Amino acid sequence: MSEQTILEDPSPSNELPPPHAQPIVVPSAEQSVSRWRFVLVTAGMWIAAAAAGAGLYYWWFHGADKSLPVFAVLVFVVACTVGSLLTAMVQERPGLAAMSLALMSAPLAAALGAGGLYASYVFGWIST
Template sequence: MSEDIDTGALPMTEPHMAPIFDTGPHPVPLPGASAAPEQPRTGPEQIPVPVVLSPAKPPKPVVVAGQYRYLKWWQLALALVAVWIPAAGIGLGLFAWWYSLADKTPAVFVVLVYAVVCTVAGLIVAMVAERPVLSAVAIALLSAVFASALAAAPLYGHHYCQHVSRCVAGILPY
């Protein structure tokens, strides 16, 4: 059971100025603001307190033993190699399977699933905060599909060069 609300009986909003996105002083004094700023009262109820400015010393840095907030180059290289070697094997295996099939649909579907799994796993691992090694693993997982394709490229070149007469080293057609 809902009652109809009489909108005419509701209070109206007062008109206001449009917003100004300037960082300078307001061009027109706002309504209700006094032109002269108020002087601070110095009566018995409010006694001004002198402000003593002392030269503040900056706080000393605190060294917390534990994790690095950065990554050494060899740790990144090690994480890339640790992920890219299995990815290269997967790429070689998937390409060999794809090449041997008459109906390529299942192999293409598995390659799609592999690409999605690598991407989602990389994104999930990348969400871990303050772990630089896991950030390197996330980069490696996100680029694992590229490593798989790079490993499968010479095998593709070898199969292609079996049908073409002009190749360098049996894998690079020209």
């Protein structure tokens, strides 16, 4: 190899490097939901689920045939689970993500509603 090829600079020194890209602001949706909004969404879903649980327990307690109310409870739990999973797949919507979490815990709230009705029967607050 000759000395001339080694010492040659492939880029001339008078050229400037390309400028960096300037940042831009792009409007987008919120990335999270505030605590109070999450609490309101969850409380609303839990109130509806507790009423459904109390209604299902009332139907089971006063029904002669227990198979249909038990099947309705199974359908309720499956609908809550599938609805929560489908709602969780929506992207860039934090309100729907909060609703998905509330819907996933709705069977717990339904059990608490049924437990409240059961306790009112046991303690005699409501006559059967």
